[in-house]
Amino acid sequence: MTIYNFNGQTCRGGKIKVNNLNFYYGSFQALRNINLDIPGCAITAIIGPSGCGKSSFLRLLNRMNDLIYGSRIEGTIELDGKNIFDKTVDVVDLRKNVGMVFQKPNPFPISIFDNIAFGPKQHGKKNKMELEEIVENSLKQAALWDEVKDKLGQSALALSGGQQQRLCIARVLSVEPEVILMDEPCSALDPMATLKIEDLMRTLAKNYTIIIVTHNMQQAARVSDTTAFFMMEPDRAGSLVEYGSTSEIFTNPKDKRTEDYITGRFG
Amino acid sequence: MTRYFTDKLAKYIVFISGFTSFIILLLIALFIFREGLPAFSEIGVFDFIFGGVWRPGIDQYGILAMIVGSIAVTIVSMIMAVPLGIACAILLAEVAPSKIRSILRPAVELLVGIPSVVYGLVGLVLLVPLISNIGGSGFSILTASIVLMVMVLPTIISISEDSIRAVPSSYREGALALGATKWQTIKGVVLPAAKSGIGAGIVLGMGRAIGETMAMIMVIGNSIAFPRFTFRCRAYTDRQHSTGNKLCYRHPRERALCYRCRALYFYITVKQRSYYLP
Amino acid sequence: MRNVSAKQTQKMAMAGIWGGGIITLLLLIVIIGYVLIQGLPAVNWEFLTTNPKGGLSGEGGILSTVVSTLYLIGVTLVLLVPIGIGSAIYLSEYAPNNRLTRIIRYGIETLAGIPSIIFGLFGYALFVTVLSFNFSILSGALTLVCLLLPTMITTTEEALKAVSYSYREAALALGTTRWQMISRIVLPSAIPGIVTAVILCIGRAIGETACLYVTMGGSAAIPSSLLEGGRTLSLHVYYLAMETNAMDKAMATAAVLIIIIILINALTNWLAGRFQKRMKGLL
Numbered sequence: 001m002t003i004y005n006f007n008g009q010t011c012r013g014g015k016i017k018v019n020n021l022n023f024y025y026g027s028f029q030a031l032r033n034i035n036l037d038i039p040g041c042a043i044t045a046i047i048g049p050s051g052c053g054k055s056s057f058l059r060l061l062n063r064m065n066d067l068i069y070g071s072r073i074e075g076t077i078e079l080d081g082k083n084i085f086d087k088t089v090d091v092v093d094l095r096k097n098v099g100m101v102f103q104k105p106n107p108f109p110i111s112i113f114d115n116i117a118f119g120p121k122q123h124g125k126k127n128k129m130e131l132e133e134i135v136e137n138s139l140k141q142a143a144l145w146d147e148v149k150d151k152l153g154q155s156a157l158a159l160s161g162g163q164q165q166r167l168c169i170a171r172v173l174s175v176e177p178e179v180i181l182m183d184e185p186c187s188a189l190d191p192m193a194t195l196k197i198e199d200l201m202r203t204l205a206k207n208y209t210i211i212i213v214t215h216n217m218q219q220a221a222r223v224s225d226t227t228a229f230f231m232m233e234p235d236r237a238g239s240l241v242e243y244g245s246t247s248e249i250f251t252n253p254k255d256k257r258t259e260d261y262i263t264g265r266f267g
Numbered sequence: 268m269t270r271y272f273t274d275k276l277a278k279y280i281v282f283i284s285g286f287t288s289f290i291i292l293l294l295i296a297l298f299i300f301r302e303g304l305p306a307f308s309e310i311g312v313f314d315f316i317f318g319g320v321w322r323p324g325i326d327q328y329g330i331l332a333m334i335v336g337s338i339a340v341t342i343v344s345m346i347m348a349v350p351l352g353i354a355c356a357i358l359l360a361e362v363a364p365s366k367i368r369s370i371l372r373p374a375v376e377l378l379v380g381i382p383s384v385v386y387g388l389v390g391l392v393l394l395v396p397l398i399s400n401i402g403g404s405g406f407s408i409l410t411a412s413i414v415l416m417v418m419v420l421p422t423i424i425s426i427s428e429d430s431i432r433a434v435p436s437s438y439r440e441g442a443l444a445l446g447a448t449k450w451q452t453i454k455g456v457v458l459p460a461a462k463s464g465i466g467a468g469i470v471l472g473m474g475r476a477i478g479e480t481m482a483m484i485m486v487i488g489n490s491i492a493f494p495r496f497t498f499r500c501r502a503y504t505d506r507q508h509s510t511g512n513k514l515c516y517r518h519p520r521e522r523a524l525c526y527r528c529r530a531l532y533f534y535i536t537v538k539q540r541s542y543y544l545p
Numbered sequence: 546m547r548n549v550s551a552k553q554t555q556k557m558a559m560a561g562i563w564g565g566g567i568i569t570l571l572l573l574i575v576i577i578g579y580v581l582i583q584g585l586p587a588v589n590w591e592f593l594t595t596n597p598k599g600g601l602s603g604e605g606g607i608l609s610t611v612v613s614t615l616y617l618i619g620v621t622l623v624l625l626v627p628i629g630i631g632s633a634i635y636l637s638e639y640a641p642n643n644r645l646t647r648i649i650r651y652g653i654e655t656l657a658g659i660p661s662i663i664f665g666l667f668g669y670a671l672f673v674t675v676l677s678f679n680f681s682i683l684s685g686a687l688t689l690v691c692l693l694l695p696t697m698i699t700t701t702e703e704a705l706k707a708v709s710y711s712y713r714e715a716a717l718a719l720g721t722t723r724w725q726m727i728s729r730i731v732l733p734s735a736i737p738g739i740v741t742a743v744i745l746c747i748g749r750a751i752g753e754t755a756c757l758y759v760t761m762g763g764s765a766a767i768p769s770s771l772l773e774g775g776r777t778l779s780l781h782v783y784y785l786a787m788e789t790n791a792m793d794k795a796m797a798t799a800a801v802l803i804i805i806i807i808l809i810n811a812l813t814n815w816l817a818g819r820f821q822k823r824m825k826g827l828l
Contacts, residue, residue: 062718069642096720106711109734119719122270122729168715175719274722281639284631288698289652291691295663298670354565362562371566373814374573380806381576382752384782385799389576391786392583392796417572424569448551450558471658478660481754481783 013041013209014080014097014178016061021075023056025068029237030056034075036228036243040178043201043210045224045246047217049266052230053238054213058181061211062098063091079179096123098179099172104188105164107156107171112148115156115167119175134174142170143200162193166200173204180204182212186219198223217262221250229258336408340483341476343412344419349469351416352423356465359424360431361453378421387485390414395486410486415479419472426471430464431457577803584800587793593801597765597781603791607798609767613682613775616768617761618750620686621693626743628690629697630732636698637705638727657695664692665756673760680762680774688760689753693746700745704738704820705731737820741813748809751802754779778802 016038023031031053038044046054059065060077063084076083084094096119107115116135125131135152139145144166148159156167165185172180182201186194201210201223214220220227227250228243242249242258253259260266355375359368390410398410434457442452458465595606632653640646668688678684708731716726732739754777762774763784776784778798785795 064714064718067717092720092722094720095718100714100718102711102714102718104711106709106715108712108715108730118716118729119721122719122721122725171715171719270722270725274724277724277727278639281631281635284628285635285640285649287628287632288656288694289649291694292652292656294671295656295659295667295691298667299663351565351568354562355569358562358566362559363566367566371570373810374570376814377577377807377810378569378573380748380752380810382754382779382782382802382806384752384754384779384786385580385802386576388782388786388795388799389579392792393579417576420569420572448555450555451551454558474658474660478662481758485783485786 012178012207013205015040015209016179016211017078017081019076019078021057021060021077022073023053023060023065024072026070029235031060032233032237032239034240036240038209038211039226040209041205041207042225043205043212043223045220045227046211046213046230047215047220047227047261048230048238048241049232049261050215051236051238052232054230055183056238057230058183058211058213059100061179061181062095062100064095064100066091096175097177098181099175099177100181101165101168101172101183101185103184105161105168107159107164107167109155109157111153112156112159112167113152116171116174119171123175138170138174139167141173141204142166143196143203144170160193162189162196165189165193165197169197169200169204177208179209179211182210184213184215187215194219217250221246229253229255229261231257231261337477339408340411340415341473343408344415344476345469345473347412347416348419348423348472352420352468352472353427353465355420355424356427356431356468357453357458360428361449361457375421375424378417379425383418383479383482384485386414386418387482390482390486406486411483414482414486415476418479418482419475422472422475423468426468427461427465430461430468433464434460577807580796580799580803583793584796584798584803587797588800592797596767597776603785603789603794605765607778607781607801609765610776610778610781610798612767613761614751614777616682616775617685617689617757617777618747620682620771621689621750622743622747624686624690625693625697625746629694629742629746630701630739632694632698633701633705634727634732637702638723638731653695653698656691657699661692661753661755662759664688665759667691668756668760678772680760680764681772682761682768682775683771685757685761685775685777688756689750692753692756693749696749697742697746700742701735701739704735704742707738707820708734737816741816741820744809744813744816748806748813751777751805751809752779753777754783758783778805 016036018034018036018038021031021034022029034057046057048054056065060073061084065071065073073085076085078084079094079098082089108118110118113135116138117131120131120134125134136145136149139148144163147163148167156164159167165188169180169185186197189197198219201212204210205225212220212224224246226244227246229241229249230238231241233239242253242255244254249258250262253262355371359371359375363371390413394410394413395406398407401409438456438460439452442456443449447455592606593611594608596609597603597605597607636646636649640649665688668684668691672678672684672687673680678687712730712734713726716730717723721729757777757780761776761780763776763780764774765776765781768775779802782795782798782802785791785798
């Protein structure tokens with residue numbers, strides 16, 4: 001297997017190194033022997049047919065799978081050199097560092113302002129001026145400020161789907177993570193809203209490490225720097241087939257299965 | 268850090284409150300059996316349950332009359348309530364246009380909310396004189412059954428309606444596409460599919476019928492003789508009510524027996540619950 | 546015998562079904578109409594603001610019973626609401642799928658099925674005699690808490706479960722502790738549902754007679770402390786109907802009760818409707 005090394009600029013986005021990772025739901029093995037080096041300050045796309053474990057893998061990176069009863073992990077995932085499954089790691093801090101955007105936009109049923117201020121408030125920021133600044137910055141970074149600056153007190157649920165998703169991204173940015181995980185963030189959106197999110201991702205990639213799971217191969221090809229292709233083995237456990245720079249994967253795949261998938265023969 | 272402390276503390280507090288209900292249940296069982304069990308050695312279970320006469324003065328403690336009274340009231344009221352309730356549930360779930368439904372649904376909810384004393388009062392003032400025209404004093408199993416029927420109706424209706432609604436519409440479409448009439452669809456497909464839910468509704472309704480006290484005391488009279496239709500009789504439920512009444516304790520043994528009635532009753536309730544719980 | 550065609554059966558069945566609905570509606574109209582027509586003429590300002598005479602006379606108004614009812618409900622809610630909400634939070638947010646949880650759920654289900662009078666006798670045995678709170682508001686309230694706990698827990702749990710799982714995920718993914726997630730996101734979102742649960746319990750408390758009959762005594766005076774007995778509106782109806790000949794007063798009190806219940810039902814429906822809309826993102 002080729003391990004891709006990204007020659008990026010120095011940045012605050014975290015690097016992730018996955019070593020011999022196995023993941024089980026009860027007796028079912030969902031992921032087998034994953035090894036992956038994810039570069040900092042870049043967009044990594046994870047593609048593959050449904051059920052190949054892409055989402056499970058993504059949710060391991062901020063330990064959201066901890067919530068699932070009977071799940072079990074072998075191997076390590078290192079964020080900036082520290083194993084996130086280590087006993088000394090505080091899962092709450094980890095999740096603050098590794099933010100997540102979900103498939104369906106899920107703003108809280110409260111005002112736009114409170115949605116963004118929620119994270120910082122929970123982490124102990126009480127000062128109103130400070131919170132206002134955070135809200136404004138986060139919304140600006142998420143390219144939503146101009147659209148909502150006059151209605152910060154309104155319910156976030158009144159926004160359109162695309163705006164809601166950008167709000168969720170702003171909400172993640174408000175707690176200053178190093179890594180942002182995105183689980184098919186555009187699957188519930190129309191093409192125009194999708195385009196806006198993709199532009200936003202390119203901008204954010206200067207400062208954050210972004211990992212996106214997507215079903216949409218064009219999207220992966222458009223936005224990502226590196227691409228990982230996952231597939232199910234005969235026993236339905238997901239494994240990594242090929243990983244490399246996006247241009248390489250899409251123009252010159254080394255593995256026959258990758259080629260079949262990106263040319264649309266299955267999946 | 269304080270937020271982790273709060274997190275832990277909250278977890279323990281909600282766990283304790285989660286356990287409260289079970290503790291209350293244990294306490295209830297404890298108090299009822301503690302008082303009820305010693306009496307079992309004094310009079311045999313058989314004599315207690317199948318003795319026809321309750322007359323503490325001459326040392327007779329059979330609760331058969333009360334059991335028969337209870338069973339009779341429950342059965343008669345269920346005979347009236349079940350067809351009516353299921354018809355109403357079908358109307359609400361399958362037939363009625365939404366306008367009618369928006370009137371009938373709150374009406375059913377209101378029937379649940381009316382306090383049982385009010386049912387008893389209406390039974391006492393309106394129904395008792397009416398039934399006495401047929402014969403007897405009017406304080407009768409029939410009167411009690413009619414009152415009880417109205418009281419259990421909403422339980423049967425709402426649970427049956429929910430389970431009829433839960434039948435997937437593809438079932439109905441399948442039957443209708445074969446050229447069945449609406450009634451044939453309901454009878455042949457929907458009701459069989461909703462059978463277990465409707466059964467649960469009936470059992471729950473019966474539970475309410477057996478458990479009702481106040482309305483029953485008000486309309487059934489307090490006779491301890493063997494029940495005859497439209498004549499005075501006594502559901503054994505009202506014997507329990509009189510435990511709170513000092514009169515009941517003239518005789519120490521009667522007191523013990525009152526507790527035993529409860530123990531039996533508690534047992535029935537718990538058994539009945541476990542029948543329809545998964 | 547002639548075969549009845551499918552169409553005729555259909556007609557007959559529909560007639561039966563509509564008949565069932567109409568009878569149910571008529572029953573309600575007769576009961577409520579009768580109580581209101583018989584009772585309302587006697588309801589006036591004086592009736593609402595004087596105390597009942599008590600004893601075997603049916604004279605007087607209902608002031609002290611209203612006060613006792615409010616007092617009882619207040620004390621009940623102080624205990625019921627925190628325990629009920631805590632319990633619902635445990636079941637919906639923490640409880641693992643294991644034997645202990647099944648035991649707790651079994652306890653709640655069984656408790657819900659136990660008739661009111663059994664709670665009353667339990668309350669009598671434990672609170673009135675063993676703990677010697679005597680016939681009092683406190684004994685009545687404690688008994689009511691036991692009686693209403695299952696309703697409070699199950700309704701609140703439903704309200705909590707109606708809060709989308711995605712909100713919980715979003716909060717945790719922002720790095721909150723579980724309790725921060727529950728207290729800042731789940732509970733506030735579920736508040737209308739929880740209020741509905743509380744009002745539902747208030748409605749049941751107002752209508753309850755059997756369990757209070759044996760725990761609260763029947764004092765017709767305004768209770769001056771927690772340890773004094775009292776008489777709720779429903780109990781008053783019972784005493785008037787069974788121990789006096791003042792059927793007109795009983796009807797008047799019942800009319801007041803019915804009006805309260807109608808208002809409470811309307812309030813519950815309105816709140817529940819709002820809650821559903823809010824959960825769908827329409828408000």
